[in-house]
Amino acid sequence: MKPVKVGICGLGTVGGGTFNVLKRNAEEIARRAGRGIEVAQIATRQPNPKCDTTGTPVTDDVFDVINNPEIDIVVELIGGYTLARELVLRAIDNGKHVVTANKALIAVHGNELFAKAREKGVIVAFEASVAGGIPVIKAIREGLAGNRINWVAGIINGTGNFILTEMREKGRAFADVLKEAQALGYAEADPTFDVEGIDAAHKLTILASIAFGIPLQFDKAYTEGIGQLTTADVNYAEALGYRIKHLGVARRTEAGIELRVHPTLIPADRLIANVNGVMNAVMVNGDAVGSTLYYGAGAGMEPTASAVVADLVDVARALTTDPHNRVPHLAFQPDSLSDHPILPIAACESAYYLRIQAKDHPGVLAQVATILSERGINIESIMQKEVEEHDGLVPVILVTHRVVEQRIDDAIAALEALDDVADKVVRIRVEQLN
Ligand SMILES: NC(=O)C1=CN([C@@H]2O[C@H](COP(=O)(O)OP(=O)(O)OC[C@H]3O[C@@H](n4cnc5c(N)ncnc54)[C@H](O)[C@@H]3O)[C@@H](O)[C@H]2O)C=CC1
Numbered sequence: 001m002k003p004v005k006v007g008i009c010g011l012g013t014v015g016g017g018t019f020n021v022l023k024r025n026a027e028e029i030a031r032r033a034g035r036g037i038e039v040a041q042i043a044t045r046q047p048n049p050k051c052d053t054t055g056t057p058v059t060d061d062v063f064d065v066i067n068n069p070e071i072d073i074v075v076e077l078i079g080g081y082t083l084a085r086e087l088v089l090r091a092i093d094n095g096k097h098v099v100t101a102n103k104a105l106i107a108v109h110g111n112e113l114f115a116k117a118r119e120k121g122v123i124v125a126f127e128a129s130v131a132g133g134i135p136v137i138k139a140i141r142e143g144l145a146g147n148r149i150n151w152v153a154g155i156i157n158g159t160g161n162f163i164l165t166e167m168r169e170k171g172r173a174f175a176d177v178l179k180e181a182q183a184l185g186y187a188e189a190d191p192t193f194d195v196e197g198i199d200a201a202h203k204l205t206i207l208a209s210i211a212f213g214i215p216l217q218f219d220k221a222y223t224e225g226i227g228q229l230t231t232a233d234v235n236y237a238e239a240l241g242y243r244i245k246h247l248g249v250a251r252r253t254e255a256g257i258e259l260r261v262h263p264t265l266i267p268a269d270r271l272i273a274n275v276n277g278v279m280n281a282v283m284v285n286g287d288a289v290g291s292t293l294y295y296g297a298g299a300g301m302e303p304t305a306s307a308v309v310a311d312l313v314d315v316a317r318a319l320t321t322d323p324h325n326r327v328p329h330l331a332f333q334p335d336s337l338s339d340h341p342i343l344p345i346a347a348c349e350s351a352y353y354l355r356i357q358a359k360d361h362p363g364v365l366a367q368v369a370t371i372l373s374e375r376g377i378n379i380e381s382i383m384q385k386e387v388e389e390h391d392g393l394v395p396v397i398l399v400t401h402r403v404v405e406q407r408i409d410d411a412i413a414a415l416e417a418l419d420d421v422a423d424k425v426v427r428i429r430v431e432q433l434n
């Protein structure tokens with residue numbers, strides 16, 4: 001059979017890795033796909049690509065690839081929303097299949113792209129867009145197709161996890177570790193996407209659609225980054241038996257779907273609490289299977305290329321299938337996507353870690369306990385530290401039972417209004433992930 005012809009747009013970290021893996025494993029890949037997969041053209045503006053493209057035509061105009069009649073599959077690896085959207089739409093219009101690692105593009109414009117792709121009978125594949133090399137989209141979409149998914153929770157930003165790990169284990173400074181993550185090719189072109197949780201929210205949006213059969217709704221995700229975390233809270237959490245991880249949580253509830261990204265305390269003995277460095281891990285809980293865990297490199301050249309190439313093999317295999325009988329883009333048949341509401345963060349439920357900077361006066365603990373109990377908030381554990389020399393304040397640290405966030409908001413407002421509470425109350429959500 002004739003080889004499938006691929007055009008790669010973008011030869012940076014992921015593009016370079018994809019080119020190298022396709023070349024190095026060409027024989028194995030052809031045996032898996034049933035035919036060869038050949039790079040027919042590359043479009044890039046990368047001055048020093050990390051791969052040897054000798055013998056492959058290279059252009060600096062992505063539309064040369066999109067309009068090349070020889071090309072069956074366009075691989076979009078330039079990133080961003082605007083040009084990427086335009087080139088993917090044009091590729092689909094030209095009847096080409098698309099493989100992309102671009103989570104921003106899928107989370108924000110995916111509904112439009114999939115509709116267009118269905119109209120034209122082509123595939124838009126995006127395994128690399130979530131959790132780098134972990135085949136988690138395939139796992140949920142196909143491996144868990146018999147389940148009603150209850151929740152998905154994951155460490156889904158490699159840069160953020162790398163930063164938190166280096167800070168906790170080696171006491172390194174935030175900015176210094178971020179610089180290293182950029183040099184290693186982990187970070188987004190705009191690294192605030194990693195640090196502020198936007199990248200994780202893009203990925204969670206995609207996971208939630210595939211898990212629950214809902215349209216992509218990035219604009220409704222609650223997003224909090226890692227920038228506000230302090231070493232003090234990391235240490236107090238450890239003393240209480242927890243680790244702090246930046247987590248994406250999507251949960252189905254009676255009222256709607258929780259879609260939230262934030263730092264989270266997780267019991268230190270959970271496998272996911274011990275996922276360090278650039279590694280990612282995603283837990284998926286289904287009604288039949290129970291809890292499952294998927295682990296692997298969440299960013300980087302070849303781990304991400306592994307997912308891009310897997311999509312290429314999938315598309316090559318599907319080329320002969322009737323378009324209506326292919327696995328649907330979002331796992332559910334498009335006409336059965338439901339419009340479950342995404343809950344505002346105040347209606348989401350979790351347990352909470354609170355750190356209250358109290359004045360060293362008698363009766364403070366009693367006031368704290370009263371405020372919480374008046375709002376039906378039960379305390380699971382409480383710890384009072386010694387007076388801090390520099391400000392004379394006493395950190396009171398507690399973990400609550402699960403409660404709707406609105407009640408914690410009310411309690412925090414009441415605590416901060418006390419004369420004996422000197423500072424903003426620190427609040428970090430807690431998940432047991434059983
Ligand atoms: N770096 C990583 O570990 C991962 C990245 N991704 C996603 O993969 C995509 C690519 O990321 P990276 O490879 O890290 O980015 P990168 O910045 O290393 O590479 C981007 C490439 O696109 C090219 N490019 C940009 N604009 C262009 C234009 N107008 N015309 C021609 N070429 C153009 C650049 O020359 C460069 O070669 C992004 O969507 C990113 O979010 C997904 C998973 C992991």
Ligand SMILES: N[C@@H](CC=O)C(=O)O
Nearest residue numbers: 157158159187188299
């Ligand atoms: N910047 C992202 C890259 C992979 O998606 C990350 O760090 O996870």
